[in-house]
Amino acid sequence: MSSTQSFRLASESGVGSQIDCDKPLSFIFNGKSYPGYAGDTLASALLANGVDVVNRSFKYSRPRGIVAAGAEEPNAIVQLGSSEAAQVPNVRATQQTLFDGLTARSTNGWPDAQRDMMGLIGKLGGPFMPVGFYYKTFKAPASMWLTYEKYIRKAAGLGRAPTESDPDIYDHMNRHCEVLVIGAGPAGLMAALAAASSGVRVILCDEQPVFGGSLLDSAETIDGMAAFDWALDAVERLAALENVTLLPRTTANGYFDHNFVTLHERRTEHLGDTAPTLDGRRQPRSRLHRIRARHVVLASGAHERPLVYAGNDVPGNLVAGALSTYIRRYAVRPGKRLVLSTTNDYAYRTALDWQNAGGEVVAVADARANPDGELVERAKAAGIRIISGSAVVEATSDRKGHRVNGARVAAIDIEGFRVSGEVELLNCDTVATSGGYSPVVHLAAHTGVRPVWRDDILGFVPGQTIAAFEGFGVVGAAAGVYAAAGVFESAVTQVKRALASDGIDAEEVQIPIVETFREGAAVAMYQVPHDKPTMRAPKQFVDLQNDVTAAAIELATKEGFESIEHVKRYTAMGFGTDQGKLGNINGMAITARCLGQTIPQTGTTVFRPNYTPVNFGAIVGRHCRELFDPERYTAMHQWHVEHGAKFEDVGQWKRPWYYPQKRRERADGKLESMHEAVVRECRAVREKVGVLDASTLGKIDIQGPDAREFLGRIYTNGWEKLAVGKARYGLMCKDDGMVMDDGVTTCLADNHFLMTTTTGGAAAILEWLELWHQTEWPELEVYFTSVTDHWATMTLTGPEARNLLSELTDIDLDRDSFKFMEWREGIVAGVPARVYRISFTGELSFEVNVQANYAMQVWEALFDHGEKYGLTPYGTETMHVLRAEKGFIIVGQDTDGSMTPEDLGMHWCVGYNKPYSWIGKRALTRSDTRREDRKQLVGLKPLEANVVLEEGAQIVLDPKQAIPMRMVGHVTSSYYSPTLEHGFALAVVKGGHKRLGEKVYLPMPDGVTHVAEVVGSIFYDPKGQRQNI
C-alpha cells in the first residue's frame, strides 16, 4: 500500500469490495500524480490520497470537496483528458472509474483549485453578489450585455469543449423488450428476476459499473447471505438467462412518449480517455440504446438528502451514506473524527461503519427528541455519544476554508426554526449529515407526471402515471419504499401486475428473507436554524453546484417570487447538469418556510432530460462527417469530379456549380474564378452549345384514367387538351393561392404523364399530390410514383444543339416535325431515350432522358461528338444566370410562399375558366390577393453596368427619407450577364408592374446607394425566338 494513500484502510479490514489492491494505478489530478487501485472511482482515489479541495464553486469560487458518491455529486466536476482531442467536460469524479494514466483537472479555479485567484474576487465580491446579481448588475445598458457576457462566461462555466476532433466512434442501437428495468439495486434486481422467470425479454441497466446499488454498502443479510453476496448471486442468475440483457455503466437518461427510453452505455470510459482497440479493431466509446419497452420498471432508488447548515460547503462535509460507500466499497475513510447530524435512523449505519473502520465518532447530533430505533440502540451500545434534539448548526473550517475543523452543535427547535440551547463546539475533521431520502423521480417526471409529496416518508414520489406511458411502474426506494422486505415485495408485485396486463402469468418468485429491525420515525428538517438569522449567518448552501444559498432563496421570496418555478429561475437552483439532485427538495422546503406554506403547496420544479450529461458523440452516433446527411449523386457525378467541377448542395444532391478551367493566358496555371468560369459557360450556351446535368429535377410518374383530371385540379393551368407527345409548363399553388412549385409535365400516353418538380421540392410535391388524392379526391383513379432516380437528364442547349444531337440519334429533330414543347422517343447514343424540346435557357434545347445506368455512356458520347461544336459543360450558376436573363423564376428564390401567379406576372399560366375550382383559384379573388400594392416580380437594371446588386437588398423609393426608411421590396436574384455585359436582377416591388421605367434605390450597409431602373423581367430575347430555331 502506497504511503501517500493515507486515508486508505488496511486490506485486513475486510472492506473495499470494489477495489483490487493487487492492481495499483496512477493518475494525474491538477498536474500532480497520485496512486490508486483498479476499481476505484476518481473520487475514492482522491479521498484516499487526502485531496480535500477538488474544485472551486461556480459563482463564489469557494473551495469545494467531494460530497457524495454517485450521480448526485455536485462539486467534484472535472475536465477529463490527457490530450486536447480527448477532452471531456462535466465528468463527475464519483462516476469516473479510475484507469492507469487518467488525467483530470478541476473544472473551475485558476491557476488551479488549490491556489485560486478567482477566489480573491469570490471573497471580496461574495457578500456583494446577491441572488439575481447578474440580472441586476448587467441589465443596463442593454447594448453592453454582449461585452459583459463574454467575461462572465469565461469566469463561470462548467468545463470546456475540446478544440480538436473527437477520435472516437459512437454507436446507436435500437432495442425492444417487454420489461425494461432501470436501476439494479435490490428493487431492480428483484424486478428483473421476477420478469425474467416468465421468459419475456428483459433489459436491466444501471449507471454504476457493478450491479447491486445500496446492497453494495449494506451490512444486512439476505437469504442468509451477506447483501453484497446476494447481489452477486442474483446477477449471476440473470446473466445465465438468454432473455435477459444486462447493461452496467448504462444510465437511463431520458424517458419519452410511449415508453421510449434512451440509455447511455459507457463502454470504454473506464479503460482510457479514448477507446482502446479490441482485437485490432476500433470499438465504440459509448452506445446510445434507443429502447421501446412494453413495460418500464423504474428502480432508480433514492438520494440521501444533506441538511442545510452554515459552512456546509467546506471540504469534509459529506452526505452520510457516501461515507459508508467510500468505506465499504473502496476502503477509504476520508477523515479521523466524525460528527454526524441526522433526522432519521438510517444514518446511524454510517456512524457504525466509521467506527468499525477505526475512526472516531465524536458525536451524533440527532434532531429527534427521543431517538429510539434499533440502529440508535446499536450506536449507543457501541459507546457513541448521541446528542438528541440537536443538530450541527455550523461547520467551521481552517483559515483557507480547505477542510472542516469543527462542528458547532446546538439544541434546536424545529417548529420555531431557532436554536434553543447553548452551542457546543466539537473538534472534528468530517461532518456527515442526513435529512432523509429523496426518491429519484427524475425519469418519472420526464413523462409529465408531477411528483406527489408524502408526509410519511418526507419525500416526493412519482404521481399517477399518465396514459402515454402505459406499462410504467415505480418500485423500491424510488417509490418511497426503503425497508428491504418492502423493496423486494414492491418489485415483484409491480412486475406481476405488468405481465398480467399482457396475459402473462409470471412464475412464482421467492421473495428473499431479510432481517427486519425496528425503525424509529424520522423528523422533517431541511435547513438547520443558526444562532444568527439566515440572512446574516455564514452561507448555508442549498444547491452546491449552482452556489445557491438559503439566504438567496429567502431574498427571492422577499422580492416577490412566489412560484417555485420563478424561484428556481431567479436563483438558478437545480439548473444545468445538476438538475437539483441533492438540493431541490431542501430548496423547496426553504421556499415553503419563507412563504409560510407546506411543501406540497409549493410544489416541485420540472426535471428534464438528460438525467446526467451525455456527450455529444453519443447523441450523434455515426451520424457525423460523411454520414451526417445522405449525399445524392447523379449518374454522371464521377465525370463532374474528374473534370474539376465545383459542387453546390441542392437539397441532398451534389450538383455541379461551375467547371473552372485552367486559364490559358496565364502562366501560373491558376484556375478560373467562378465569375470567369460562368462568363465562359454562358457564352458557350448563347453562342455554341452547352450541356447541364439536370438529373436532379424531381420526376413523378402519374398514371390512371383520371390522371388528366387530377393535373387540372392541382395545376393552375389547363391540361384537357395536352396531346400525347406534348409537354406543358405548369404552376402549382397552395389553396391560399400562393405559388409552391413549378415544372414541365409531359403527356406520355392518354392516361400517363411525367411531372417534373423543383430539385428540392420533389419529396414534398409527391406528398402534396398524395394528400389531395387521398383526402379530397379518393374517387379519382390515379397513381403516383417517384422516378427521379430512374432517369438521368442531360440538357443540351445552344444554337448548335440540334447539329450535335443529330449525330447521335435516330429521332427526326427537324424544327417543324419536332416542335418546341414536344417530346419524342428514340435512340440516343445507342440507348433508348426520351427527348424533350423544352428550354430553361431561352436557347434551342433538347433534354435527353435516359435510364440512369446508361447515362454515363450517353454523356461521354455527347462529348466525343461535341468538341467540334464547342460543347461546354455548365453548372447551376450559369443555369441561374441564363434563366434569369429570360425572367424564368426559381420557386423558393424568386418566390417565398407569399407570391401569387399574378404577382409573378404569370397570368398566362392561370386557367381562370377551368371547370373545376383548382387548388388556389378561390384565393386569387380574396381581397388580399387583389390588392394592387402587392409585391410583384419585376426586373431591375442598375444604372451602372458593372454593379451587381446584392440578393436580398431592400428597395426604397426615396433615398433621402429618414431612417427607418419605407421598404417596398427586395432583390430576389441578381447576376452579371456576359451576354448583356451588364448587371441585372429580378426583384419584388410593391405595385411593381405599374412602376416600369421608374427609378428605385438600394441603400447598402456600407453607405453606398445603388440606383436601378424597374424593367420587365425578361432581359434577353423577349419574343422567345432563339428557342425556336
Next chain:
Amino acid sequence: MFHIYCPYCAEYREEEEFHPKGQAHIARPADPTATSDDTWGEYLFFRDNPRGVHHELWVHAVGCRKFFNITRDTRSYAILETYRMGDQPSVTAESMILAERDAECGVTSTATMQGVPS
C-alpha cells in the same frame, strides 16, 4: 418519440416514419366559388388548438405513404385511436367525457383504444 399504429400497415412504427399534417377532418368547401371570403379564410387559416382530445391528420411518409387520422390527447400525448381516411373517430372529446362519467358510475368503457390492438 411517438409509437404510432398505422391503420393501413396494421403495425406500430416509430414516429420518424410519419409526418404530421395538422388538424384532421377539414373539408374543402364543395363549391369554392359560392363560398364567402370569410368562410374561405376560415377554411384556409383557422385551426383548433384544444387542450385534450385532438384529431390530427398524419401520413406514413416513409412507409405506405397513406394518410390517416390520429386522435391524440394533447395533455398526455397519449394516442387514443388511429383510423383510416374516410372513417369517423370513435373517441371524441364528448365520448371521453361520457366515458369518464361512466367510469365514475362504475360502468366500464369499451370506447377507447379501438383499432389499436395492444
